[in-house]
Amino acid sequence: MSSRAVVLDRPGTHRLVTRDIPVPGPGEVLVEVAAAGICLSDREVYDGRRDAAYVRYPLTPGHEWAGTVAAVGAGVDPGLVGRGTVAEGFRACGICERCRYGETSLCTGGYAETGFTEPGAFADHVVVPARLLHPLRAGADLRAAALLEPSAVIAAAVRAGRARAGERIAVVGAGTLGLLAVQLLSASGPGELVVVDPRGARGAQAREFGATAALSPAEAESVHGRFDLVVETAGAPTTAASSCLLARRGGRVVLTGMFTEGAVGIDPVHLSLSQLEVRSVFGASSADWSDAVRAFGLGLLDPAPLITHEFPLERFGEAVSLVGGGGSGTGKVLLRP
Known part of the structure; x- marks a missing residue:
């Protein structure tokens, strides 16, 4: 053989x-x-x-x-x-x-x-x-x-973000990671789950997976400072900074995107004055893998x-x-x- x-x-x-x-x-x-x-x-x-x-x-x-x-x-x-x-x-x-x-x-x-x-x-x-x-x-x-490998990364982000029922949550990016994030976050019972992506078709798919609204980056400027938790998945040049702007004062931001040199950085003044909690995620621990596999087995993740x-x-x-x-x-x- x-x-x-x-x-x-x-x-x-x-x-x-x-x-x-x-x-x-x-x-x-x-x-x-x-x-x-x-x-x-x-x-x-x-x-x-x-x-x-x-x-x-x-x-x-x-x-x-x-x-x-x-x-x-x-x-x-x-x-x-x-x-x-x-x-x-x-x-x-x-x-x-x-x-x-x-x-x-x-x-x-x-x-x-x-x-x-x-x-x-x-x-x-x-x-x-x-x-x-x-x-x-x-x-x-x-x-x-x-x-399930990218799902485990998102499970790590959800764990780091400590999503709570009834919270306002935004997901920045509706690629593979973003759409998986919508599925897992919708299971936490958010009061609002908004996806930000320039592609209308991806936004529509996000709504099928449980998002309550889909906004373009330009439209998202009207909801700056609204969200308890923001999960960034796009890794585009500006999305780390824009994700922090979406978070409310004292809110939480989790970065999962892979950024390149030259990306527009997070404003340290805004970070300090808003008292944001910012976490990054790279890969997934064994516990995160277990979370993703369990969610898959229960049908919470498809x-x-x-x-x-x-x-x-x-x-x-x-x-x-x-x-x-x-x-x-x-x-x-x-x-x-």
Whole structure:
């Protein structure tokens, strides 16, 4: 038996290779990949725009995925074979102070992440440490479950934002993260849940997911200072600053977007005078993954409607070109081995 994988030898160069099926070592599992999402981070890896400290070529990318356990290594429960599963991407050490405190996304033991420094899931099979698995309920939609990685990031944002029932909440950005945020935040019983995005179609989809209103950035200027909690998901040059303007005095702002140098910064005078609480989120801890998987299992989170394109491994080049360049009608792009 053989297994295929997309390999990036260097930025802008990829090939589809055929190899023997990987064998899981002690404490590891072999997963047959059902679906893997492509995100902007993968596009950065492909284009060579990711910080060299956070990528290792040659590389098989793919950190958003779901699949079925096909084999286990020594010391791993054989009952996992046949289970649908997802797995955390960060390979936290588990022994540093931050890991011991439960903050596995802040591990100080060194950076290692599936799809960036370790072989990822743009392949027929992927091998991961069994301790990172989050098994899914029987019959779970593995296609939709491929989006549980970004869902875990949003679960981290919701946890950091401490959403309370009856609060006024704004979500800035209606991409994948923003629309997932709407779904999770709507389950908290907000008094108001407003989405800010320049794309009318995305705003309409947000309302289908539970948003009470959708505003363009220009329209949102009329509601500055209104919201108890603002969750920023866009990572656009101005959205960190504009999110702080949306928050009420003493409000809370959570930043999940990935910003580039040169972005318009937060006004420190406004931050101080308004006594805002600002948090950033990068990745997700084990607890956040558990929250996302639980919400998915309960039906509070349904990522499937966000998927707009699916491709086989052979069409990886076409698939990755859509991410960040496919136009307003492009949502989540999947590879389906």
